[in-house]
Structures are given as C-alpha cells and as structure tokens.
Amino acid sequence: MRTLTTMALALWNTLVGMGITIKNMLFRPRITLQYPDERPSLPIGSRGIPVLLSDEQGELKCVVCELCEKICPVHIIEIKWHRDDETRKKVLDEFNLDASRCMLCGLCAEVCPAEAIAMSDHYELASFDLPSLVYDKEKLQELGRPQKTPIVNFAIKTEG
C-alpha cells in the first residue's frame, strides 16, 4: 500500500512539475536579449566612462579646478592648463582620460563643483590598441554632448 501511494505521488509530482515547465514554455516572456542587435535600456545612474559636459553655448563647463585629477584613485586624469593673460582665468588645454584603467568609481563626478563631468552610458569600450583608449578633451566633450537626462547619481544618459 505504501509503495502504491509513493508511486502515485511520484507520478503526480512529475505531472505537476511538467505543468509548471509547460506554463513557462508557453506563457512566460523570453528574457533573452540578442545583444548586438538589441541593447538593454540602462537604468538612470548606471556608470560608463566619465564624460565632459557642455553648457548651452557649447562651451565646456569645466573650471579647471583639478579636483577630479587629484581625487582619481587610479590617476588616469591628466589636466594641462594655462592662465589667460587678459581675463586672468584658467584655460583648459588638455584633458586626457585613460579609459582602459578607469574603474568607474564616479569620484571625479562626485567631487566636481561645476557639474562639468558625469558618468555616461558608454560601456562598450573594447579596442585592439591601448593608446586609442586614452580619450582627449574633444572626444570626451563629443561623448557628453548628446546628454538626454539631467545628472542623477552623478550619471547621465546619452541614448534613448
């Protein structure tokens, strides 16, 4: 009798399990994203490499305080500047960011007093040669220009 009960129970449990799997197969949506063709819509605040932001006139918001260069834990930001003789303002000459070593900590964006640098949604950085991953001022400005969202958690989105 016990054997019969066990047998019936085993059969029943298998059938219940098969019911669950067929429900998953027929009615649950697929969760696969076919990556190069389809891309995930990243949540606001997700971090790709830092980019430089511009104001309405298209000028960089950077005030050349060099705080980001100082706070960067991996020392990948290099800033060169000179002082304009007439206006006595600091002028940014070079802003180099080595994206190959960036750890995406976001400290540069956090520390920036002018909201001139923010984490972007550029995460596909793979390249065949290392020097091409050192992004200069123009490249970073270009990456930051199509800003779509205000800065949230020190990050912006540039796409969709």
Add this chain to the structure above:
Amino acid sequence: MVPGVIAPPSQWYDLTAQYFERNGWPLGLLAVLTALLKAAVILAFIALNVLFLIWLERKVSAWIQNRLGPMRTGPWGLLQTLADALKLLLKEDVVPSAADRWVFAIAPIVTFTPAVLIFVVLPFSDRWIVQDLNIGILFVAAMTSMVVPSFLMAGWGSNNKWSVFGALRSAAQLVSYEVPLVLAAVAVVLLAGSLSLNDIVEAQRRSGWFILVQPLGFLVYYIAALAEANRAPFDLIEAESELVAGFNTEYSGIRWAIFFLAEYANLLSGSAIAATLFLGGWSGPWLPPVVWFLLKTYFLIFVAMWIRWTVPRIRVDQLMNLGWKVLLPLALVNLGITGIYVLVR
C-alpha cells in the same frame, strides 16, 4: 522478389525487375541495389532527423527556461547543429595512450549500428517499411539490447574510471529496464496477435489505439523506453555532475558525434516504436500515413524532452527500485490481465 519496397510504389519495382530480365541481368543485383537505396534513404532520414532533434532539444530546453536558444546560425538557429557537426568533423581524433585502441575505436560504430538497424522494421506507412519482419518487435528488443555491449566496450576500452562507472551503470540500467519494456510490448503483441509492427498497426486500425486499453502498459513502456534511450531522469550513464560524461568521457570529435547521433537515433526509434505500439502508428484520418507517423513520433519525442527539462536525475538505488520493484510488477500485472482478457475474448 524483394517484398516491401520503401518509397517507390511496388509497380516501379516490378517495372525495374522486368527491365532487368529483358537485359539478362541477375535479379540479385537488383535486390542489392534496392537494399542499398533503402539503406541510403534510412541513413539520410536518421541524419536529418537527428540534426533537427538536437536543435529541437536545445530549443525546448531554452523555451522551458524562458530563453531563446540558438538564434544566430540560420533562421531561428536551424543550422546550429550542422555547424556543430562540421566543427566536430574537423577536430583531431584523440585516442588516449592507455586506451585499448581497437575496442575504443570500434565502440561508437557498434553503438550506432543497432540504432540504425531498428529502423529496418519501423512502418513509416502501410507501404513504407524497409522489411516487414514477422518477428518485428522481437527484433527491436534484440537491437535495443545491443547497446549494452557497445557501452561496455566504450567504457572498458577508454581505460578511465569514469568511463567504466558509466559502462557498469549502463549495463545495470539497460538490463533492468529491458524486462518491463519487453513485457509491456508483449501485452500489445497478445492483443494484436502478431509480432510484426505492421500487423500491430493494422490491429489498432480495427480496434482503436492500444493506449486506450493499455494505459498502464503505455506508461511502463514509455518510462522504460526513456531509460533505454538514456534520457533524463535516467541519464545516470552520462551523469555530467558525477561521471564527467560516463562512457564517452574520453571521446571527442567525430567519434563522440557518432555516440550523439546514436543517442538521438535511439530516442527517435524508441518514440516511433512507442507510437506504433500504442498510438496507432501510421493510422489516422485525412492526413497521409507518413504524416501521422511523424506527428505521433514527434509528440512522444517532445514529451521526452519536456520530461528531461522538468525532473532531476534519479539516484542509482532509486533507478533499480523503480525498475525491479515498480515497473516489473506493473508490467507483469498488466500482462496477466491482458492474457486473461485475450483468453476469454
């Protein structure tokens, strides 16, 4: 005369035979050519179906797990298996230095041969059958048993402890499940009054599908057939998580591919025979017989895949308990009741 020509209607055969006689060619040559043609058709059928089945297995597993499965090789990934097969063909033929060279080399072929031979007696339709042997189901039982020595050859020849474990398990499992399998089939044979698979289908055309009168027999047969084809939950022979890959641990490249081919050919033939014995084989209204045969076969194959991706692998002791303490008594009871029914009918 060679009876039961596959594919071409028999008047074609008669016409060819007349042509041979007119030219004075021996009819034996025609018999050999017909046999070769049949073998080629069957091998092509198996190869195409296995290519499709492996794709289907991956798709079904993916769908059940809310994935998409192969999508990028061909439309819906249909050419994925072909790409895999080509890759395997190009691989180096590795034979372990400690292996028994000849036994190791022959084992995949010995596995594949009986898997193909089963298709000799399968009735694809009333006319499409390679050879309607009057001992059909007995021949099938004999051929499925032939898998055991080939697995033992593979396991022993590899000279590897995982392989030997897998081979020993396969011997224990296949011998245990052969008994209820054959007993369940015997009940059908009693009802049909013939061992020939075509006669069994004809009997079902007269009396209705045998699954209606033999539900218990069908259950026993199907579970035992799953175990015979090494399908999960009875895949202890290959058990990745414990035995690496069981008897085929040391195999790679094309030899491994032949094992895989044989495995899916066994799944195909097992489902086809279950469909023939219990679901009326090729018989059915409106559609052509071959379509009915393939529909029923593929339904059972799908159920096998569905079960595989639902239940976990069972333990060795559970396997033996199920085989000897549950399936065998059930099959015997079923056979006894069927016998009495046939006697008093």
